[in-house]
Amino acid sequence: MLVPSPSPTDLIADAEDLAVVAARCAPQSEAERRLSGDVVEALRATGFAAHFVPAAHGGKEGTFTELSEAVARVGQSCAATAWCASLVANLGRMAGLLPAEGQAEVWATGPGTVVVGSLAPTGTAERVTGGWQVSGAWPYISAVDFSDWALLCARVPADGPAAARMFAVPRSAYQIADTWSNVGMSGTGSNTVTLEATVVPEARSFDRQNLFTGTPAVSTAACHVVPLQAVNGLSFVTPVLGAARGAQRAWTAYVGDKIRGAAARPGAPAIERGPYDLVLARASGEIDAAELLIRRAAQVADQGAGITPFEVSRNLRDCSLAMETVVTAVNRLFRAAGTSGHTTGSPVQRVWRDVNSAASHIAVQFEPAAAAYATQVFKI
Template sequence: MKRQNPLLEELKKVLPEIAKNADKTEDLRKVPDENIEILKKVGLHKAFLPKAYGGYEISLPEFGDCIAALAGACCSTAWAFSLLCTHNHQIAMFPKQLQDEVWKENPDAMASSSIAPFGKYEETDGGIIFNGDMKWSSGCDHAQWAIVGFLRDNAEGAKDYCFAVIPESDYRIEDDWYSMAMKGSGTKTLNIKNAFVPEHRIQKAKDMMEGKSAGYGLYPDSKLFYSPYRPYFASGFAAMALGTAERMLEVYKEVTSNRVRAYTGAKVHAAIPAILRTGESTHQILAARAFLEKTWEEHAVYAEAHRYPDRYTLAHWRTNQAYAVKMCIEAVDRMFNAIGANNWLLDKEAQRIFRDCHMCGAHAYTDYDVCAQIIGREVMGLEPDPSLL
């Protein structure tokens, strides 16, 4: 049974305003301040915020539907804001001391991230000294904190993949986001130099995947925080691909319905190729939504039961969303290839949707070449390949 989603109903009321700002968002190369304020008034930033700080703690299916709808209006805004939201889920796995630092005085505070473990560090009393030019920090212009990745030596002589949480006072944003797609996501670089990070702001990624982090069990009545961080962190990528594909279907129908062949005057919408493309794309997008909804609902059921997934289940969660993105991109390509040369012009919505949907499939987590290997090895009973994230 479909979950009720009052947050989605409130969000739908402001989507026309977000859509009007889509060109401005691309021109600014970041999400406009007014978009952030609109979405905060709706309360979307509270989706994964603990109730202890005034959050909603909505389920992943509810959140996925919201992000898909937002992406249909402006995918750049959805990309940045989705990550700002999902980072709350990750921060809730840190110690209470860190959570109080982030949210006690400002429950609207948000964090961007650069989680690839490229940061450099030195051990010091009570924590580490962190340095790095941390790239790909979407939405950082609107964040008060940053979650950054690094590899830390452990007592066994190996390295632990870790996250450090750093306040905005300890980094500088480098305005270097010039991209072909997702132009307005503001995915810039954080320049961090000699930032002291105390131990309570550091957690191991592995612990966050296995219910062993310092924040585990802080909210015993929660139906959200008994779950691994990574599927929630990555949930928006597939939701955005779905939202852009659903919007492309609407645009394609509208454009094609009014289109005539330039040299013959023939109407396009009743032609067999247009009908075939519409039909197959419709089925593919519906299949992607059904597949994602089933996967999201499974996430929610596990979280509500305070149950962590086994390796086989986690492999499916890890890879299902990438296959859904693949289907959405195929559907978008099928329609865009036949929508007409006029829609390559930069003032046309279709070309923006085409670019942004492809970007949804370019993230390391949605790389289907990687995901096909992960699920293939799991189904064949082989050990996981550590070179595959």
């Protein structure tokens, strides 16, 4: 896990509590294809939703370093729960770019409001009196079943290629289609939001480009002015880092018992430790290396507006490389787990499915990250 601060914060304590419930309910969440009711209740009781909320609305305007540690701790017990906790925090951060009036609506009942959303411009919007009329369908929105608001992206008319805006929509306005049936990360409940021609006031909207430039309407907090490219990868790789730690822990316990059990049986053939030693050393080293990359990326992101274009591209590179490295480690553990470790009840095989599924997310693909990084280095 990421090294905690000398004085553990409330969010770290919350993460430990959530991890206990998430571990107990992981089979149920996976079977139901959404977080179980107990996990949702536990997650709502934590500070994840409020972590990046503007202080004016009772939020913490927290750091990426703290969030990364907390998410990774939850991920050791359940990757899906950690994924939802991470996205709930980060969508709250994005809603912090709204104008003041829109923020007041979103957090009218307090900073614990659960905001979900999508940056994909799969909806359409046109100007009407008082704001925008928005409609469309947005697939793959994690944690949507227990959301209070959705931050949705839609194309808007513009000169040349269509531009895109973000729109904050309350739960009463949108519908949820049950479309999530993936083999990995099934507990995230990443279903589809549909919205029928709904008028969204101007105050609950902002230009999507503001996310990429770090240009909030009113906030000056570091977490709101950092460019999206510098932090988006953290949203998706930190749950996977935690899951890899959980897989390593489960694999080590299983293999250790196997070796000790064979040694304790008189006349039983000894188990050759060499291959297991290599797997443990390589996989744990790979996970540690990924952790170091993630820790630096989080610390750099916490600079806010002080981050340089080079650091933005390096963060993107580091998160994508960390994801590749963690996947390699988990695949290594899975291959060495043997037939018994591949049973449906094994936590190693569940992490193997979750991690490989998470690694397909567009935000952590290495090729575009490499191109962005090289552009900054070569200056061409």
